[in-house]
Amino acid sequence: MNVLVVGGAGYIGSHCVRQLILAGHKPVVLDNLVFGHRGALAPSIHLYEHNLGDEAAVTRILRDEKIEAVMHFAAYAYVGESVNDPLKYYFNNVVATLHLLHAMLAVGVNKFIFSSTCATYGIPTQMPIVETMPQAPINPYGQTKLDIENALKSISRAKGLSFATFRYFNAAGAAEDGSIGEAHDPETHLIPLAIDAATGKRPPLQIFGIDYPTPDGTCLRDYVHVDDLSRAHIAVFDKLNQPGTGLFYNLGTGRPTSVYEVIRAVEKATGRKVPYTTAPRRAGDPPALFADSSKAVKELGWTIKFPDIDAIVATAWAWHSSRPEGYR
Ligand code: UFG
Numbered sequence: 001m002n003v004l005v006v007g008g009a010g011y012i013g014s015h016c017v018r019q020l021i022l023a024g025h026k027p028v029v030l031d032n033l034v035f036g037h038r039g040a041l042a043p044s045i046h047l048y049e050h051n052l053g054d055e056a057a058v059t060r061i062l063r064d065e066k067i068e069a070v071m072h073f074a075a076y077a078y079v080g081e082s083v084n085d086p087l088k089y090y091f092n093n094v095v096a097t098l099h100l101l102h103a104m105l106a107v108g109v110n111k112f113i114f115s116s117t118c119a120t121y122g123i124p125t126q127m128p129i130v131e132t133m134p135q136a137p138i139n140p141y142g143q144t145k146l147d148i149e150n151a152l153k154s155i156s157r158a159k160g161l162s163f164a165t166f167r168y169f170n171a172a173g174a175a176e177d178g179s180i181g182e183a184h185d186p187e188t189h190l191i192p193l194a195i196d197a198a199t200g201k202r203p204p205l206q207i208f209g210i211d212y213p214t215p216d217g218t219c220l221r222d223y224v225h226v227d228d229l230s231r232a233h234i235a236v237f238d239k240l241n242q243p244g245t246g247l248f249y250n251l252g253t254g255r256p257t258s259v260y261e262v263i264r265a266v267e268k269a270t271g272r273k274v275p276y277t278t279a280p281r282r283a284g285d286p287p288a289l290f291a292d293s294s295k296a297v298k299e300l301g302w303t304i305k306f307p308d309i310d311a312i313v314a315t316a317w318a319w320h321s322s323r324p325e326g327y328r
Helices: 011-022 055-064 079-084 086-107 140-159 190-199 226-235 259-270 294-300 309-322
Strands: 002-006 026-030 069-072 111-117 162-168 170-172 205-208 223-225 246-251 276-279
Touching: 002 011, 011 026, 011 226, 026 055, 055 086, 069 086, 079 086, 079 140, 086 140, 111 140, 140 162, 140 246, 162 226, 170 226, 170 309, 190 205, 190 259, 190 309, 205 259, 223 226, 223 309, 226 246, 226 294, 246 294, 259 309
Parallel strands: 002 026, 002 069, 069 111, 111 162, 162 246, 170 223, 205 276
Antiparallel strands: none
């Protein structure tokens, strides 16, 4: 299938591009390279450098490349920033996405796969999280993702758009051969920061909170390998043939992992100590978030190749150790 991957030069998008090629599809990338990297894409991949809200450009690409499905990964995703600068998030994550959808409908491209997040659940009252639980985001980032989920339902009903929404838990890891991986600027995620603390590239890791009501006092998260996430996006294609289909899936391994357990995995992978200090809780961090992904397993035949944190961190280390400067 000819697939437009919006945000395809970013972390999850670039891994998905590679999985699309492995599965025999033809990805084309739209990315303004604000956060994406040309180096995350094979030279043969056609990259269009435009904003996703540029309807004229998007319409042209959809027509010229005979696009049959769109995957949308491009979003601002810093929770703290979204609290301080909500308009930036609403304009990019909501308004620009609506322009993308408008362009798709105008050209008759009818299949859409959307990156959503467990942040749409806010602070759930039950664990693991199933898709039918109430969604009540506690920050504008999560709200913008939920706004698009809701818009998709309405557009699908009115216009026959078929869509799948994937609510990611903590995307982590890198391509097994270490050729592409996580390269955010600024970096705020636990695993890359712990690796950089171990190698001395950054100061000691700060552990945000050791007094949570969890077994070791640190937050529990559900780390899921970026290639496992990517494969789910491809597995859903067959479900989108019927116009007006709307699907929602959690994607996580279902294994809660604490900050201390991540640190131990990084020490195992790198063979070095992770220096750390303890710091107060970070605002907006729920104590525990982990997924029930059995719906994706059952309906999509989704399989998890990297079920535990050691295997995930080993791939992250393969990337960081082979490319310490990232894509620079
Ligand atoms: N953490 C630290 N120190 C750090 C960084 C993180 O202790 O320097 C802790 C956090 O407090 C949290 C855990 O490590 O308990 C994981 O933090 P990340 O920042 O790696 O990931 P989050 O769980 O905060 O964020 C992820 C996604 C977001 C999404 C969010 C939903 O990256 O896009 O889950 O809650 F919005």
